[in-house]
Amino acid sequence: MKLRSVPVTFSLIITLMLGAVSLPSQAGWFDWLFPPSTYTKTKYPIVLIGGFLAFDDILGIEYFYRIPDELRADGATVIPVNLSAFNGSEERGLQLVERLEELARIYNVPKFNIVGHSGGATTARYAASIDSRYIASITSVHGGHKGLSIADWVSDVSNTLESSGSIGTSTRNLLADLFNFIGNAVEFLSGNSPEDFPQDAMAMLEDYTTAKSLAFNRDVPAGVPTSACGEGSYVVNGIRYYSWGGTSVFTNALDPLDYFFAISSQFYSEANDGLVGRCSSHLGKVIRDNYAMNHVDAMNHIFGLHGIFTTDPITLYRQQANRLKQAGL
Secondary structure (H helix, E strand, O other), X not given: OHHHHHHHHHHHHHHHHHHHHOOOHHHOOOOOOOOOOOOOOOOOOEEEEOXXXXXXXXXXXXXXXXXXXXXXXXXXXXXXXXXXXXXXXXXXXXXXXXXXXXXXXXXXXXXXXXXXEOHHHHHHHHHHHHOOOOEEEEEEEOOOOOOOHHHHHHHHHHHHHHHOOHHHHHHHHHHHHHHHHHHHHHHHHOOOOHXXXXXXXXXXXXXXXXXXXXXXXXXXXXXXOOOOOOOOOOEEOOEEEEEEEEOOOOOOOOOOHHHHHHHHHHHOOOOEOOOOEOHHHOOOEEEEEEEXXXXXXXXXXXXXXXXXXXXXXXXXXXXXXXXXXXXXX
């Protein structure tokens, strides 16, 4: 009897294997047992916008390093958008509005969830102020909404050079031309025409001085806290506003930018991420403002280097996508 049971058992195994193979191949053999995750599957696509020196990707290296694919893996539609690497919020905002109109036709969707890092957040705010039709939400990641202390210092130096005579003016213009050249090079390397994305490094610098930021907030107040370090309105004109920020500067000795942030952080009187102060990062609903991350950790660069025992930046984007999903966005 034992000998006869062997063929029966073997036949049963073969039958189960053939049954598995016969399942829909496009779904994978075992997807019926383990359905794909929809943790990040938002109603509207997620549009990612960079800030200073922004690009979508250069030679396959993304501005938001590994973040788009990680969001897509759990159901999100993610669209990194290129804008001028160096320019003011208004010019970049106009570019964004044009791009959203185009994307709405391509993807056949009515709205988008905008996630803007650094200057990408103020860019999105301006775009929403002139044309809110395509925007469901704006999430600010380490955005400087009340100015940057280092921008004030650089602006003062720049103005001093300009007022010191022809040599100072020439030096200021030379530096501006250098940064504009770098911006054009970034556009070229990312496969975009520099003519389509004009550069104005001085306009970007001035936009993040305290004085210009406060004037911008008077004109574009949606989501901006009215108190020194509070929260702003969560929903304005149907658009939801969120933000998070960080207060660590030197997070990984292998990251060369950490050494720069260790110096730049000295220009601030409050906790900061190396470029943006803790309270300046507030917009709408503040998810958290003191993550152990610096300004570039927030976009998962350089190449994913961040504090060993700190939150993985990718996790924050995944959590935000799920938060947007739960909000019906």
